[in-house]
Amino acid sequence: MIDNFDITDFLKNYWQKKPLLIRSAFPDYQPPISAEELAGLACEDFIESRIIQENKSGIKWSLENGPFRESRFSTLPESHWTLLIQGLNKVFPEFDDLLHQFNFIPSWRVDDLMASYAAPEGSVGPHLDQYDVFLLQASGRRKWMISEQPVDEDNFEADSPLKIIKHFTAELEWILEAGDMLYLPPNVSHYGIGLENCMTFSIGFRAPSHAELLSSYVDDHISELTDNLRYNDPDLSGQQNPGEITSDAISKVQEILLSQFKDRTRLENWYGRFITDYLTNDENLEENELTPIEFINSYKESGRLRRIASVRVNYLYDQNGHLSLFINGTKYTLKPDTNEMAKLFCNQHIYVYEELKTLLDDENTLAFLCELFNAGYIEFSDE
Numbered sequence: 001m002i003d004n005f006d007i008t009d010f011l012k013n014y015w016q017k018k019p020l021l022i023r024s025a026f027p028d029y030q031p032p033i034s035a036e037e038l039a040g041l042a043c044e045d046f047i048e049s050r051i052i053q054e055n056k057s058g059i060k061w062s063l064e065n066g067p068f069r070e071s072r073f074s075t076l077p078e079s080h081w082t083l084l085i086q087g088l089n090k091v092f093p094e095f096d097d098l099l100h101q102f103n104f105i106p107s108w109r110v111d112d113l114m115a116s117y118a119a120p121e122g123s124v125g126p127h128l129d130q131y132d133v134f135l136l137q138a139s140g141r142r143k144w145m146i147s148e149q150p151v152d153e154d155n156f157e158a159d160s161p162l163k164i165i166k167h168f169t170a171e172l173e174w175i176l177e178a179g180d181m182l183y184l185p186p187n188v189s190h191y192g193i194g195l196e197n198c199m200t201f202s203i204g205f206r207a208p209s210h211a212e213l214l215s216s217y218v219d220d221h222i223s224e225l226t227d228n229l230r231y232n233d234p235d236l237s238g239q240q241n242p243g244e245i246t247s248d249a250i251s252k253v254q255e256i257l258l259s260q261f262k263d264r265t266r267l268e269n270w271y272g273r274f275i276t277d278y279l280t281n282d283e284n285l286e287e288n289e290l291t292p293i294e295f296i297n298s299y300k301e302s303g304r305l306r307r308i309a310s311v312r313v314n315y316l317y318d319q320n321g322h323l324s325l326f327i328n329g330t331k332y333t334l335k336p337d338t339n340e341m342a343k344l345f346c347n348q349h350i351y352v353y354e355e356l357k358t359l360l361d362d363e364n365t366l367a368f369l370c371e372l373f374n375a376g377y378i379e380f381s382d383e
C-alpha cells in the first residue's frame with residue numbers, strides 16, 4: 001500500500017495530467033539493494049546499465065553503457081556521476097513486489113523498475129520523458145526541479161545521447177527524502193540532483209506510439225491480404241481531366257484502408273499478442289514436466305507460487321463475451337471452465353495455495369495451472 005495516496009483522486013486529477021509529490025509514500029523506506037550490489041549488477045551482461053557523468057574530459061554530459069569492469073567504479077570521481085540500472089524487477093522479487101504496488105494502473109501499461117544511484121551532485125541532466133513515471137526516493141536526499149513548460153526543439157543539447165535540455169528553468173522544486181515519491185506525467189521536464197550519495201527508483205510506464213500500433217497491426221494483417229484483393233472501379237465514369245486523381249478515387253482508397261480495421265476480433269487478437277510481446281524472453285524460462293498430482297503436492301508443500309517477472313500476461317473479453325488469454329505475445333488456448341484461473345493468473349503475481357486450493361479441486365483448472373508451471377511461467381516461492 002502506498003501511504004498518503006488516494007488512488008481515485010490520483011487517477012482523476014493527476015494521472016497523465018499533472019505532477020504530484022507524495023511525502024512518505026513508503027514511510028521508513030529501506031531499499032532492498034545496496035550501492036555495492038547495484039555496482040555489481042552493472043558488471044553483468046544480462047542487465048542494462050549506464051553511467052552518466054557530468055563534465056568528464058570536457059564533455060558536458062557523457063554516457064557510458066555497461067556492462068562495466070569492476071575497476072570502473074574505483075576510478076569514478078567523488079561527485080557528479082549517476083549509475084542507472086534498468087529492469088530490476090526482473091532480477092529481484094522484492095522489486096517485482098514493489099512494482100505490483102502500482103497495480104491501480106493496468107499491468108500492460110507498466111514498463112519496468114529502474115534504479116539510479118547518484119554520487120553527490122550526480123544527475124542525468126534536465127530532460128523529459130515520453131512516459132509517466134513515479135520517482136521513489138529510496139535512500140539519501142535528492143533535489144528535484146520540474147517545469148511543465150513545453151521545450152522548444154532547439155533547446156536540446158546538440159549531439160547529446162540523452163536529449164538534455166540546454167536552458168532549463170525550474171518552476172517548482174522539492175527535496176525528496178527516503179520514502180518520498182514524485183509522480184510525473186509524460187513531457188514534464190525534470191532535473192534531479194543528488195544532495196549526497198542517494199538512490200532513486202523509477203517506476204516507468206509504457207504507452208505504444210501510434211506509429212508502433214499501426215506498423216505492428218499492418219505487419220500482422222498483411223499476409224492475409226491476397227494479391228487478388230485490388231482497387232477496382234467498375235463504376236468508373238469518364239473524366240474530363242485524365243491527369244486528375246478524383247475525390248471519388250481517394251474515397252475508394254480511404255474505404256479500402258478503413259475496412260482493414262473494422263474486424264474487432266482481429267483487432268483484439270492482434271492487440272493481446274502485440275502488447276504482451278514486450279521485452280520477453282521465452283528462452284530463459286525453466287520448463288518442467290510435472291504431472292498435475294506431482295504439481296499440486298509440491299504446491300501444497302511450498303505454499304506459494306510466483307509469476308516470473310519477465311512473463312507478460314493479459315486477458316480480454318472479446319465481443320462475444322469470451323475470455324482470451326495472452327502470454328508473451330501468444331494467444332493461449334484455454335481449457336473449458338478455466339476462466340477464473342486465467343484471470344487470477346493475470347491479475348496477481350503471487351498465488352497462495354490456501355487461497356487457490358478450492359479452485360484447484362476442478363481437474364481442468366489444476367491441469368491448466370500445472371501447464372503454466374511446466375511452461376516455466378510460474379515458480380514455487382516460499383518466501
Ligand code: SIN
Nearest residue numbers: 116124133192200202
Ligand atoms: C534518475 O533517477 O536520476 C533519473 C530518473 C528519470 O529522470 O526518469
Ligand code: CO
Nearest residue numbers: 127128129190
Ligand atoms: Co526522466
